[in-house]
Amino acid sequence: MSNPHYKLYPKKHVTVIKAPFSGGQGKSGVEDGPEQLLKSGLLHQIESLGWECSVADPLEGLDSAKMKANVEDVYERCKRPQMVSECCERIYKAVETCHQQGSFPLTVGGDHSIGMSTITAFVNAHPNGGIIWVDAHADINTSSTTCSGNLHGCPVAFAMGLDRKNWPPQFKWLDALKTLVKPEQITYIGLRDVDAGEKKILRDLGIKAFSMYHVDKYGINEVVRMAMEAVNPSGENPIHLSYDVDGIDPLYVAATGTPVRGGLTLREGLFIVEEVANSGNLAGLDIVEVNPSLATTDIHIVDTVNTGLSIAKCALGDTIL
Ligand SMILES: NC(=[NH2+])NCCC[C@H](N)C(=O)O
Ligand SMILES: [Mn+2]
Numbered sequence: 001m002s003n004p005h006y007k008l009y010p011k012k013h014v015t016v017i018k019a020p021f022s023g024g025q026g027k028s029g030v031e032d033g034p035e036q037l038l039k040s041g042l043l044h045q046i047e048s049l050g051w052e053c054s055v056a057d058p059l060e061g062l063d064s065a066k067m068k069a070n071v072e073d074v075y076e077r078c079k080r081p082q083m084v085s086e087c088c089e090r091i092y093k094a095v096e097t098c099h100q101q102g103s104f105p106l107t108v109g110g111d112h113s114i115g116m117s118t119i120t121a122f123v124n125a126h127p128n129g130g131i132i133w134v135d136a137h138a139d140i141n142t143s144s145t146t147c148s149g150n151l152h153g154c155p156v157a158f159a160m161g162l163d164r165k166n167w168p169p170q171f172k173w174l175d176a177l178k179t180l181v182k183p184e185q186i187t188y189i190g191l192r193d194v195d196a197g198e199k200k201i202l203r204d205l206g207i208k209a210f211s212m213y214h215v216d217k218y219g220i221n222e223v224v225r226m227a228m229e230a231v232n233p234s235g236e237n238p239i240h241l242s243y244d245v246d247g248i249d250p251l252y253v254a255a256t257g258t259p260v261r262g263g264l265t266l267r268e269g270l271f272i273v274e275e276v277a278n279s280g281n282l283a284g285l286d287i288v289e290v291n292p293s294l295a296t297t298d299i300h301i302v303d304t305v306n307t308g309l310s311i312a313k314c315a316l317g318d319t320i321l
């Protein structure tokens with residue numbers, strides 16, 4: 001396997017967008033994800049793959065005390081809509097800037113609510129693009145179907161404009177976007193914990209999804225091929241990868257907020273990234289839900305953070321040989 005090329009990024013410039021955000025769910029600590037990855041050598045590793053690198057911090061200056069005081073903020077079922085909307089709007093703009101400038105957006109979370117920003121910024125820059133969402137969860141609950149009220153379980157529904165009439169009023173920036181994600185533009189790999197309401201949405205909209213059942217049945221190579229074909233039938237369109245580390249089994253990724261057993265092996269998880277990078281179409285990456293404070297041993301932190309680093313490296317062209 002030769003080193004992948006990056007059709008969209010001849011400048012080989014990456015912007016690491018820090019998204020130290022936890023308001024899309026209830027467990028604190030996930031806001032430390034970006035710092036942990038940076039502290040463990042993310043930038044150096046990217047640079048050693050031949051990319052120039054800068055860091056964007058769109059949430060800088062937000063009043064964290066005020067955000068904490070907002071924990072009581074609930075709209076219908078949705079928790080902390082004000083905070084989630086404000087942070088997601090800032091992250092949208094940071095990703096949009098990357099696409100405009102031809103810099104690879106690597107968004108590091110934080111919880112997965114920020115996926116609503118990265119994938120909408122992606123389709124507004126690349127209306128024919130495809131999205132692969134690697135996750136144990138479908139994150140496609142609407143304001144009406146969510147049982148937990150956690151917006152990290154809803155970003156795909158928001159990015160698709162589902163149940164828009166029941167959105168918390170704060171999401172005006174999202175409501176104003178020209179392009180939203182269409183059902184045929186997104187597919188999943190790694191699902192194994194999908195709520196009943198989400199199953200209905202996936203079925204009704206005909207969204208292609210590859211669960212762990214499909215990984216077992218067809219093998220990861222065939223699943224990645226089918227996923228790329230689903231969202232990029234011509235083979236020529238850009239692909240965004242939104243990677244929730246809980247897609248990988250908790251054996252390898254223990255330090256995450258909603259672990260589910262029976263997941264991807266570490267190699268299956270990395271193969272997805274290697275293969276999409278190898279297509280030459282990779283347009284952006286999110287790495288989310290690394291929560292160091294949920295580790296019960298130091299090994300858990302090291303394993304989880306190293307998995308995050310490996311995902312980044314595979315995306316940016318690291319190959320085994
Ligand atoms: N990004 C995640 N880890 N999402 C977990 C979502 C879990 C559940 N489906 C919910 O809506 O609350
Ligand atoms: Mn998940």
Ligand SMILES: [Mn+2]
Pocket residue numbers: 112135137139152244
């Ligand atoms: Mn997720």
